[in-house]
Amino acid sequence: xxxxxxxxxxxxxxxxxxxxxxxxxxxxxxxxxxxxxxxxxxxxxxxxxxxxxxxxxxxxxxxxxxxxxxxxxxxxxxxxxxxxxxxxxxxxxxxxxxxxxxxxxxxxxxxxxxxxxxxxxxxxxxxxxxxxxxxxxxxxxxxxxxxxxxxxxxxxxxxxxxxxxxxxxxxxxxxxxxxxxxxxxxxxxxxxxxxxxxxxxxxxxxxxxxxxxxxxxxxxxxxxxxxxxxxxxxxxxxxxxxxxxxxxxxxxxxx
Amino acid sequence: xxxxxxxxxxxxxxxxxxxxxxxxxxxxxxxxxxxxxxxxxxxxxxxxxxxxxxxxxxxxxxxxxxxxxxxxxxxxxxxxxxxxxxxxxxxxxxxxxxxxxxxxxxxxxxxxxxxxxxxxxxxxxxxxxxxxxxxxxxxxxxxxxxxxxxxxxxxxxxxxxxxxxxxxxxxxxxxxxxxxxxxxxxxxxxxxxxxxxxxxxxxxxxxxxxxxxxxxxxxxxxxxxxxxxxxxxxxxxxxxxxxxxxxxxxxxxxx
DNA sequence: ATAGGCTATGACGTAAGGTAAGGGTCAAGA
DNA sequence: TCTTGACCCTTACCTTACGTCATAGCCTAT
Numbered sequence: 001x002x003x004x005x006x007x008x009x010x011x012x013x014x015x016x017x018x019x020x021x022x023x024x025x026x027x028x029x030x031x032x033x034x035x036x037x038x039x040x041x042x043x044x045x046x047x048x049x050x051x052x053x054x055x056x057x058x059x060x061x062x063x064x065x066x067x068x069x070x071x072x073x074x075x076x077x078x079x080x081x082x083x084x085x086x087x088x089x090x091x092x093x094x095x096x097x098x099x100x101x102x103x104x105x106x107x108x109x110x111x112x113x114x115x116x117x118x119x120x121x122x123x124x125x126x127x128x129x130x131x132x133x134x135x136x137x138x139x140x141x142x143x144x145x146x147x148x149x150x151x152x153x154x155x156x157x158x159x160x161x162x163x164x165x166x167x168x169x170x171x172x173x174x175x176x177x178x179x180x181x182x183x184x185x186x187x188x189x190x191x192x193x194x195x196x197x198x199x200x201x202x203x204x205x206x207x208x209x210x211x212x213x214x215x216x217x218x219x220x221x222x223x224x225x226x227x228x229x230x231x232x233x234x235x236x237x238x239x240x241x242x243x244x245x246x247x248x249x250x251x252x253x254x255x
Numbered sequence: 256x257x258x259x260x261x262x263x264x265x266x267x268x269x270x271x272x273x274x275x276x277x278x279x280x281x282x283x284x285x286x287x288x289x290x291x292x293x294x295x296x297x298x299x300x301x302x303x304x305x306x307x308x309x310x311x312x313x314x315x316x317x318x319x320x321x322x323x324x325x326x327x328x329x330x331x332x333x334x335x336x337x338x339x340x341x342x343x344x345x346x347x348x349x350x351x352x353x354x355x356x357x358x359x360x361x362x363x364x365x366x367x368x369x370x371x372x373x374x375x376x377x378x379x380x381x382x383x384x385x386x387x388x389x390x391x392x393x394x395x396x397x398x399x400x401x402x403x404x405x406x407x408x409x410x411x412x413x414x415x416x417x418x419x420x421x422x423x424x425x426x427x428x429x430x431x432x433x434x435x436x437x438x439x440x441x442x443x444x445x446x447x448x449x450x451x452x453x454x455x456x457x458x459x460x461x462x463x464x465x466x467x468x469x470x471x472x473x474x475x476x477x478x479x480x481x482x483x484x485x486x487x488x489x490x491x492x493x494x495x496x497x498x499x500x501x502x503x504x505x506x507x508x509x510x
Numbered sequence: 511a512t513a514g515g516c517t518a519t520g521a522c523g524t525a526a527g528g529t530a531a532g533g534g535t536c537a538a539g540a
Numbered sequence: 541t542c543t544t545g546a547c548c549c550t551t552a553c554c555t556t557a558c559g560t561c562a563t564a565g566c567c568t569a570t
Contacts, residue, residue: 007547017548018527037535038549059353062525078361085357092350095343098314102340106333262516273558276518292566293518318557 002032002041009042013050028067029053059084257287257296264297268305283322284308314339421448 006017023029024040029050031040042050049070056066061084069075261272278284279295284305286295297305304325311321316339324330425448 005547016527018529021550022527035535035548039535040548059357064525081357081361085354085361088350088354088357092347092354095347095350099340099343099347102314102336102343106336106340260516261518271558272517273560277558290566294566295517312557 002043004042004047006040006042009047009050012047013054015050015054023050023053023063026063026067028063028070060088257298259297259302261295261297264302264305267302268309270305270309278305278308278318281318281322283318283325315343 004012006020010017010020020029020040024031029046032043032046033041035041052070053063053066056069057063061069065080069077069080259267261275265272265275275284275295279286284301287298287301288296290296307325308318308321311324312318316324316335320335324332324335
């Protein structure tokens, strides 16, 4: 009458042998007999009990509670099921919130990167920019370039235009001054100012040999509804700045 | 610049000190410095990183994965979020199924007791039965009475009739014999037999002060669609038995 | 100097098993 | 009768994300 070995029972019920061992040890499902060699043998009654255990397990009841349900005469099954249902619904609600958060975050992320990568080509021949980008990525690594891009994006359109303009003026003045004394205070001031701007544009850490990790809190907190992105979306020629920064860095290194 | 001790940071971020210890050991969030005494000190940068960690933790990402997200430049955040969303939706689907199963089970359970409560009044004035039931519930507790009802339901109609008949005969014979010696072996035999039957009807444990819990397998498997309840549905006067059992118990107690 | 508050490390426990390690048992074929 | 392969046993460590001690060092105010 006790027909099932662990293997057979496990195959029958679709659980692992280890699970049966565990259930045995914790008293949730004991074999009806043990052979003298210590083998576990289960009968039909145990199969039925296992079915019940699995039923409740499927419902995500913890094993301890299943044991109570099956063994405690005073257990109110209906109440337990209703409680459990409530808990499940709460979990579902939580998941809904999480999914909503993820979706919002995804929208923000996609809008940002999509828009940028397209937008940044604005006014510059496409292949030239791609060349700059590729060059910069080879030199600094993909991640670094993307971080610089993020930094750049954090500036408003106006700020960006201002800096770009000043940078151009400085470059022009430098090329004029270069005909004179390259160590003059005016030249030094120009270089320093130019360096300052580039540092700011690239996140301020480019001289360390690696870009400081720039986590834009905004993108995280969007989902939070407490913060909204405040920065405008400067549509500018990213590649130029990357190139500038790279060149500058190389120059500083070689000095 | 490194202002936060473990306590302060934990208070600030709303996590336990233990959590910070753990994050440190696993490399998820290292303090910026250690004092010579080994105390951890965190700066603003670490606070920011902790915020990020908590953001992803809120989304139910495992810590290992968070570490990858934050440290690996080549990590595709969008992809990860989309994967995670899919996983969450799957979990939600599963919960929906579970809730459905629970609801079906609850309906079945309730239908059963409903049906019974109606059926059991068969042949007896309604208000009388309700009085018995109420009395028994006060004395034994609602749960207990319901368990007795379950036990009664587990007998077949024929069995039930047989026991009822014998019970009536015994009662009659007792009232006849009571005119003689109340300690005679025949009286004792009658009482014993009567007791035996009542015990069986009430689940065999009424003398323990609590009724043995009677699990009907069928009710669980309804939701499973593989099993259907096999027991007949004895339409009998439950209240009488409850009353009998209660009286008997009280008598035994007072002796 | 001592009390009380903060800190450190280490270890154990949780749920539900997975994954060996190391070693018996059993039935069938050679 | 021996061996092989399939099956079985127990013990024990691993997993997640911490909570909860235990023991001990550090720091500061009175």
